[in-house]
Amino acid sequence: MTDRLAILACGGALPVLLAQAHPDALHYTLRGVPSELSGSAQEFALEKIGSLFAAMKEAGIGRMVFAGSLSRPALNPAKFDAEMTRIAPGLMAAIPQGDDALLRFVIATFEAQGLTVLGAHDLLPGLTVEQGLAVGPVPSEAELADTARAAHILSEISALDIGQGCAVAAGQCLGIETVQGTDALLAYVAQVAPELRRGQRGVYVKAPKAGQDLRIDMPTIGPSTIAAVADAGLAGLVVAANQVVIIDRDATLALAKERGIFLISQIFA
Incomplete structure (x- = not known):
């Protein structure tokens, strides 16, 4: 992999701000999760997450950022590819534990693909509210x-x-x-x-x-x-x-x- 940046775009204005600040980044979206970047993004079904990983690898993605509000799309186990089938037990175990446990599992899953997961605040200086404002x-x-x-x-x-x-x-x-x-x-x-x-x-x-x-x-x-x-x-x-x-x-x-x-x-x- 190279150091190319990917934006996994979900809802809200944040993905747009990131895309404007990083025009060379590639955009990806998940089917069933609305995004303002859907017109410029490659869309993947969550059930076929292996296809998303393959596309990122082929594009030379080394860094990625999750951007925007992420709803939980419905999953159809009958449509799982081999990669989703592999990670599904861990995913199902994380979901009842709350958002933090689920999101930590998601981060770990992408990191296991050799990707560096960044926060939006790492890529947009001044994005957060500083002390004393x-x-x-x-x-x-x-x-x-x-x-x-x-x-x-x-x-x-x-x-x-x-x-x-x-x-x-x-x-x-x-x-x-x-x-x-x-x-x-x-x-x-x-x-x-x-x-x-x-x-x-x-x-x-x-x-x-x-x-x-x-x-x-x-x-x-x-x-x-x-x-x-x-x-x-x-x-x-x-x-x-x-x-x-x-x-x-x-x-x-x-x-x-x-x-x-x-x-x-x-x-x-």
């Missing part, structure tokens, strides 16, 4: 306390591999991100009765799980996240420094300012 109102002492509470909750549930976000108001947990994702959580928080917030608006904290491999599924925010936080009636968004991707940075910061919420980044213990 701030926009919007200065958080109150109560909001800082809610931030600490939410970060503690996320730390405590990390081993359970549940999610990457938590909303807290007046010390009360309003919701935890689960398999439904950030939008579903914040839509739920928007419906929490005001009296349950005890006079506080609350905050949303987003951070990777402890020990999470950030090469796949790094937490991501963008304008839609800001809109959802504001619509949920929360005072602001706090993210883990250098461990959360920010899509469309200028628009994200501008919208936070416009909606009157804060966006800050800090290091969580």
Whole structure:
């Protein structure tokens, strides 16, 4: 293999940003997983993963990046090629253990083919939210306390591999991100009765799980996240420094300012 880069493109804007920054990269997609790069990519069925490996080898791919949100396409065992049949027992064992276990298995599978798996943040400098980034109102002492509470909750549930976000108001947990994702959580928080917030608006904290491999599924925010936080009636968004991707940075910061919420980044213990 050579050092050529491949983008395994899934949903969202991140694959497009990577393709623009690395115009010589080859694009691949998985059947059943929507991608903005589908028009320029070679598509492979997950059941035929051996064909994907062969195509990468023939193209001289030495490095690859998983980009975008990856849904879990349905698998038909009757269509498995020899390579998928070989790895299927390990894959099936990893799935019930949660996203981290599954993604670690996926990374290991590609590395076993001699590929170097990179994170999107390795290829796009400035992609993550740096420590101290701030926009919007200065958080109150109560909001800082809610931030600490939410970060503690996320730390405590990390081993359970549940999610990457938590909303807290007046010390009360309003919701935890689960398999439904950030939008579903914040839509739920928007419906929490005001009296349950005890006079506080609350905050949303987003951070990777402890020990999470950030090469796949790094937490991501963008304008839609800001809109959802504001619509949920929360005072602001706090993210883990250098461990959360920010899509469309200028628009994200501008919208936070416009909606009157804060966006800050800090290091969580």
